[in-house]
Structures are given as C-alpha cells and as structure tokens.
Amino acid sequence: MIFKFSITFISSIFLFMISLCMFILGFQHLMINKIVLVEWSILSLNGSNVIMTMLFDWMSLMFIGLVMYISSMVIYYSGQYMEGDYNINRFIMLVLLFVLSMLFLIISPNIISIIVGWDGLGLVSYCLVIYYQNVRSYGAGMLTALSNRIGDVFILxxxxWMLNxxxxxxxxxxxxxxDYDMMLITSLIIIAAMTKSAQIPFSAWLPAAMAAPTPVSALVHSSTLVTAGVYLLIRFNEMIIVSFMGKLLLLSSGLTMFMAGVGANFEYDxxxxIALSTLSQLGLMMMTLSMGMSILSFFHLMTHAMFKSLLFLCAGAIIHxxxxxxxxxxxxxxxxNMPLTISCLCISNFALCGMPFLAGFYSKDLILEMLGMSFLNMxxxxxxxxxxxxxxCYVFRLNYYLVGKNYYGSSMSMISDEDGWIMFTGMLGLLMLSICGGSILSWMIFSSINIIILPYYLKMIAVIIILFGIWLGYNIMSFSLSKKALFLGKNYLLFSMLGSMWFMPNISSSIMIELPLWVGGAYGKLIDxxxxxxxxxxxxxxxxxxGSSKIQIVHFNNFNIYFMFFFIMFIMMILFFN
Incomplete structure (x- = not known):
C-alpha cells in the first residue's frame, strides 16, 4: 500500500512541476510572440540523418502545461480511487505512456513523428479501455481500436502523398x-481528425470508451485522446477554410453537437x-474550426479540459x-452526504453551461457571439x-437527479466525503482552474480588445436559449418520471433513435465487425x-x-479395342480412295 501510494505521489509531483514550467514558458512565448523550432539529429548512418523536429510556440507549450497539470491531478486522485487494484503500478505506467504519446503529438510539426503519438494514443487507449478485462470492456476496446485505425490509415x-x-x-x-496536393493532404487529415475526435459517422466509440476506469475517462475526455484531432486541425487551420472537406466538417460537427445533446437527455448512466457532453463540446470546437476561428477553438479546448476533467473526477468519487x-x-x-464533491460537480456543470465568470463562459459566449457575426447558414x-x-437541458436534469431527488440507493452504503480526502485534493486542484482558468486565459490570449457588435435580439438569444433549456429539461425529467412519453407505442421508434445516438453504435458495430465478417465469409465461399x-x-x-481414366482404357491391351481401331482406319481409307 505504501509503495502504491508513493509511485502515484511521485509521478503527480513530477508532472505538476513540469506543468508549471510549461505554463510560464507558454505565457512568455505568447507575450513576445516567440516560436522555437528544434531539430534533434537522433541518428546519422552512411549519410542518412534521422531528425526529430519539435515545435515550441505559445500554443504547444500552454497545451503541454495543461495536459501535465490535469495528468498530475488525475494520477494523484488515482492513488485512492485505484488503491484496491493489485496492478496499480501497471495502471500508472499506462497513464504515463498515454501522456507521453500526447506530448509527441503536440510538439511535432512532422507527419512521421505525429504518427508516433497518434498510434501511441490508439494503442494505449485500447489497453486502458480493456483494463478491467471483462466482455463489455473487450467489446468497447475493440470498437475504439478499430475506429481509430481508420484515422491511422488516412494519416499514412x-x-x-507528402513525398511529393x-x-x-x-x-x-x-x-x-x-495547391492540389496540399488540399488533398488536408482532406485526409480532416477525416483522420474526425475519427479521433468522434465526429459523425465515427461517434459510437466515445461512449463505449467509458468502460475504462474513471480517472482514465477524465484524462481521455479532457485533454488527450479526443482532443488530438482538434489540436491537429488547429495546426492545419489555414487549409481547412478553402478545402471542400471543411464544409463537410461544418455539417458533421453541427449534427454531432445536436445528436449528443439530445442523446444525453435520454441517458441514465x-x-x-458526461461522455455525450464531451461529444457535444467537441462538435462545437470543430464547428468553430471549420469557420476559421482557430484561436477561439483552442481557447475553448483549454477551458473545456479544465471543467470536464473535474466533472469526471466528481463522477468517479460519487460512483466510488x-x-x-x-x-x-x-x-x-x-x-x-457528499457536500464537497457535489459542490465541485455543480460548479463544473455550471461552467459547462457557460455560467458567467466561470471557465466555460469566456469561451462559449465568445464563440456564440463570433458565430453570430459570421456568414453561417440557417x-x-x-x-x-x-x-x-x-x-x-441535460445539465439541469442531471443536477435534479443528483441533488433534488430523494436517495434511492442501498441503505447499507456509507456515503461521505471524509474517506476520500485524497480524491478531493485532486479535485480541488482542478476546481481552481474551473473557476479562474477561463479569465486568466482570456486576459492572456485576447489581450487586445475586439468590439463585437450584434443586434439586441442576438445578444438576448443566449439568455432565451438557456431559459428554454431549463424548461425543456424540467419537462423531459417530469415525463421520464411519470412514464407518459417514453412508452407510447407510436413514439417508441423515435425515442429509441434519439436515445441511442441515432442507432450509430449498432451501425458502427455492424459496419466494423459484422460486415467484414460477412464479406470474409462470402469471399471464402465464393473465391477460396x-x-x-x-x-x-x-x-x-x-x-x-x-482424362487419365479414359486414357487408361487404351492401356488395358484389349483385342476389341485394337480391332475397332483398325476397322475404323480401314473404312476411312476406303472412303478416301473412292
């Protein structure tokens, strides 16, 4: 037990110190507009050089600092959450490999070195999803791995194509x-990013990845796996605006937002x-990117990582x-029973909604107003x-179920915050970012004031939409409790579609698992x-x-065969001479 705790403590302190250094360097590079490009010659053999290129600008340094900070809090949190696991050393090593793969992706301006981080994320995420080693985890891990392999193919x-x-x-x-070649490369990168960030039609693997331990989910859904595609597209932002796939990305991300938002209102897990809320926010980031606002997308990526990691850690403490x-x-x-944990969860939920002066407000409100000024279609x-x-809507519904209702759990459970002080310490570190992180980043990134001029109705539409969401969430919650709408026969198919991500998990499993098996069986039956x-x-x-059985008749040396042969030859000679 002592060694298990010490390895988590040492890892978290080490990552925390690195994160502080990266934050300071990132702010420095932002203030003086400095970019450092490092080329490290790893190997030189017979005139051939293997060079690792690293890009350090304010964006990469600040994102590295955030990934390190969240990882340190998650690992420290895992010291108590996973204390009953006999393989916690292996778990911590997998998490550190996960973070290392993300760092390769962040600092690489080279497609070859990006593959190291890209494939590392896919491989380690598979190992973490199947960590509990049951049938559900195996199925979720296979769906996650196969979905990400599609993106790997497009990266390759x-x-x-970049050999040109x-x-x-x-x-x-x-x-x-x-340039045609560069536009084609960008289109391939966009499809790869859509698979990694779970945009339609590759959305089914994201909720399935919830089979991983909750600390891993906090890391995956905040700053590592699902944000890899968004970060890569931020680097390719200049090309997305003019590419045809950029228009397709705009439609796909908008549909992903809508699908995830509706589906979260029908979930009870x-x-x-929380996973579907991540999917919705990823759609918002992609939508902002496809409109050409890369800095805003990165800003929301950072603020979302702050409160979403806290939200998952609070959910893990409640489940625990x-x-x-x-x-x-x-x-x-x-x-x-858990006032501290529920208070952190409510703050992170309010930040997700965009409540004023929390982390999510500064990015979401700015995105909505900037998109209101853009030439976005109806x-x-x-x-x-x-x-x-x-x-x-779904945040109000979730808060009602966790806070407003009566307790319907086991009467034997002793739920309190007193036994989870290590977990609460990890949550407290992320709570500070969820409250203050958005304002600090806003002052740093948008130091110059941009005036946004909108009509009165567009300024007020955000308040109207929030009130409409609260009203709709109350109605959905009351309908769910009274069973008035979910079991009407004529609406069963509609509710089944809305509650199951538009049947996307079934379609994905059919396409990725059943269809290849059927094609393989048909190929074997028809061809093989x-x-x-x-x-x-x-x-x-x-x-x-x-043929050999017919030839073998001649080899029997039967007199009738030779007699028949000579008789035929005799008849033919007579006919020929006549």
Missing part, C-alpha cells in the same frame, strides 16, 4: 493554400451523460461512494443554438472454396482424373 495516406514535397514537415507548406452504482435514478440528495445557426439549449477450387487444385484433379 497523407504521409505517402520532399519533406514531411507539413508546417513549411501550409502557405500553399491553392452518469458517465455516459455509491459502491460502483452509475445509474442516476438510484442517486439523490447527495448534497447531504441550418448551422439552428444546430448551434439548439445544441446550446440541450446542454442546459469456390472458383479457386474449380479452376485450381480441385478442378485440375477432377479433369486429370477423368
């Missing part, structure tokens, strides 16, 4: 906006609700205290505002055991056997 295709430029340092070629119960219908009145405006209302056998070994055996 972009690597092959003679170098894999993509950052040197972003000025070639109208605590971790799935409830005896591994994740159904929110069994929870209620937890503010009386469908995009509708998806944006309705998804914002859906966020308020069909035409290949008919034209190959079995066919040759059949015809050679038939």
């Amino acid at each position: 295709l972009s690597v092959a 430029y003679g170098s894999w340092n993509y950052i040197h070629y972003l000025w070639l906006i109208c 605590l971790k799935s609700i 205290g409830m005896g591994d119960v994740q159904d929110i219908r069994y929870m209620g009145g937890l503010i009386n 469908l995009g405006i509708f998806l944006l505002w309705i998804s914002t209302g859906m966020t308020m 055991t069909g035409w290949n056998e008919y034209l190959g070994g079995q066919g040759m055996y059949k015809y050679s056997k038939s």
Whole structure:
C-alpha cells in the first residue's frame, strides 16, 4: 500500500512541476510572440540523418502545461480511487505512456513523428479501455481500436502523398493554400481528425470508451485522446477554410453537437451523460474550426479540459461512494452526504453551461457571439443554438437527479466525503482552474480588445436559449418520471433513435465487425472454396482424373479395342480412295 501510494505521489509531483514550467514558458512565448523550432539529429548512418523536429510556440507549450497539470491531478486522485487494484503500478505506467504519446503529438510539426503519438494514443487507449478485462470492456476496446485505425490509415495516406514535397514537415507548406496536393493532404487529415475526435459517422466509440476506469475517462475526455484531432486541425487551420472537406466538417460537427445533446437527455448512466457532453463540446470546437476561428477553438479546448476533467473526477468519487452504482435514478440528495464533491460537480456543470465568470463562459459566449457575426447558414445557426439549449437541458436534469431527488440507493452504503480526502485534493486542484482558468486565459490570449457588435435580439438569444433549456429539461425529467412519453407505442421508434445516438453504435458495430465478417465469409465461399477450387487444385484433379481414366482404357491391351481401331482406319481409307 505504501509503495502504491508513493509511485502515484511521485509521478503527480513530477508532472505538476513540469506543468508549471510549461505554463510560464507558454505565457512568455505568447507575450513576445516567440516560436522555437528544434531539430534533434537522433541518428546519422552512411549519410542518412534521422531528425526529430519539435515545435515550441505559445500554443504547444500552454497545451503541454495543461495536459501535465490535469495528468498530475488525475494520477494523484488515482492513488485512492485505484488503491484496491493489485496492478496499480501497471495502471500508472499506462497513464504515463498515454501522456507521453500526447506530448509527441503536440510538439511535432512532422507527419512521421505525429504518427508516433497518434498510434501511441490508439494503442494505449485500447489497453486502458480493456483494463478491467471483462466482455463489455473487450467489446468497447475493440470498437475504439478499430475506429481509430481508420484515422491511422488516412494519416499514412497523407504521409505517402507528402513525398511529393520532399519533406514531411507539413508546417513549411501550409502557405500553399491553392495547391492540389496540399488540399488533398488536408482532406485526409480532416477525416483522420474526425475519427479521433468522434465526429459523425465515427461517434459510437466515445461512449463505449467509458468502460475504462474513471480517472482514465477524465484524462481521455479532457485533454488527450479526443482532443488530438482538434489540436491537429488547429495546426492545419489555414487549409481547412478553402478545402471542400471543411464544409463537410461544418455539417458533421453541427449534427454531432445536436445528436449528443439530445442523446444525453435520454441517458441514465452518469458517465455516459458526461461522455455525450464531451461529444457535444467537441462538435462545437470543430464547428468553430471549420469557420476559421482557430484561436477561439483552442481557447475553448483549454477551458473545456479544465471543467470536464473535474466533472469526471466528481463522477468517479460519487460512483466510488455509491459502491460502483452509475445509474442516476438510484442517486439523490447527495448534497447531504457528499457536500464537497457535489459542490465541485455543480460548479463544473455550471461552467459547462457557460455560467458567467466561470471557465466555460469566456469561451462559449465568445464563440456564440463570433458565430453570430459570421456568414453561417440557417441550418448551422439552428444546430448551434439548439445544441446550446440541450446542454442546459441535460445539465439541469442531471443536477435534479443528483441533488433534488430523494436517495434511492442501498441503505447499507456509507456515503461521505471524509474517506476520500485524497480524491478531493485532486479535485480541488482542478476546481481552481474551473473557476479562474477561463479569465486568466482570456486576459492572456485576447489581450487586445475586439468590439463585437450584434443586434439586441442576438445578444438576448443566449439568455432565451438557456431559459428554454431549463424548461425543456424540467419537462423531459417530469415525463421520464411519470412514464407518459417514453412508452407510447407510436413514439417508441423515435425515442429509441434519439436515445441511442441515432442507432450509430449498432451501425458502427455492424459496419466494423459484422460486415467484414460477412464479406470474409462470402469471399471464402465464393473465391477460396469456390472458383479457386474449380479452376485450381480441385478442378485440375477432377479433369486429370477423368482424362487419365479414359486414357487408361487404351492401356488395358484389349483385342476389341485394337480391332475397332483398325476397322475404323480401314473404312476411312476406303472412303478416301473412292
């Protein structure tokens, strides 16, 4: 027990110190507008150099600092959450490998070195999703791995196509906006980022990845795996605006926001609700990126990581205290038993909604106002505002189930904050960022004042949408409790579609698992055991056997055969001479 705690403590302190250094360097690079490009010659053999290129600007340094800070809090939190696990050393090593893979992705301006981090994230995430080693974890891990492999294929295709430029340092070629090769590479990168950030039609793996331990979910959904695609597209932002795939990304991200927001209102699993909220916020980041606002997208990426990691850690503390119960219908009145944890959860929920002066307010409000000034079409405006209302809707519903209702759990459980002081310390470090992080980043990144001029109705529409979301959340919650709407026969298919992410998990499993098996079976039946056998070994055996059996008749030396042969030859000679 002492060694298990010490390895988590040492790892968290080490990451925390690195994060402070990275934050300071990032703010320094931001103030003086400094960019450092480092080329490290790893190996030189027979005139061939293997060079590792690293890019350090304010964006990469600040993101590294945030990833390190959240990782340190998550690992410190895991010291108590995973204390009953006999393999906690292996768990901590996997988490550190996960963070290392993300660092490779952040600092790499080279497609080849990006693959190291990209594939490392996919491999280690598979190991973490199947960590509990049960059937559900194996299925979720396979869906996660196969979905991410699609993106890996497109990254490899972009690597092959970049040979046309003679170098894999993509950052040197972003000025070639109208070049056909660069636009094709950008399209491949966009598809890869859509798989990693779980945009439609690759959204099914994100809720399935909840089979991993809760500290891993806090890390995955805040600053590592799902944000890798967003961060990569931020680097390619100049090309996204002019690419056709950028328009497709705008539609896909808007639909992802809407689908995740609606689906979260039908979920009863605590971790799935938070996972769908992550999916909704990823859609908002992608939508902002496709409109050409890369700095705003990065700003929301940072603030979202702050409160979403806190939200997952609070959910883990609740599940831990409830005896591994994740159904929110069994929870209620937890503010009386876990006041500190529920207070942190409510603050992170309010930050998710964009309550003024919390972390999420500074990024979400700015994004909504900037998109209100843009040339976004009516469908995009509708998806944006309705998804914002859906966020308020499922947050109100979640707070009601956790705080407002009566407790329906086991009467034998002893739920309190007293036994989880180590977990609460980890949450406290993220609570400070959720309250103050948005304002600090806003002062640093947007130091110059930009005036946003909007009509009165567009200024007030945010308040109207919030009130509409609260009203809709109350109605959905009351309908769910009274069973008035969910079991109407004529609406069953509609509610099934809305509550299951538009049947996307079924479609994804069918396409990724059942369809390849069916195609493989049909190929084996038609080709391998069909035409290949008919034209190959079995066919040759059949015809050679038939021919040899006919030739073998001659080898019997039967007198009748020779008599018949000579008789035919005699008749033919007579006919010929006549």
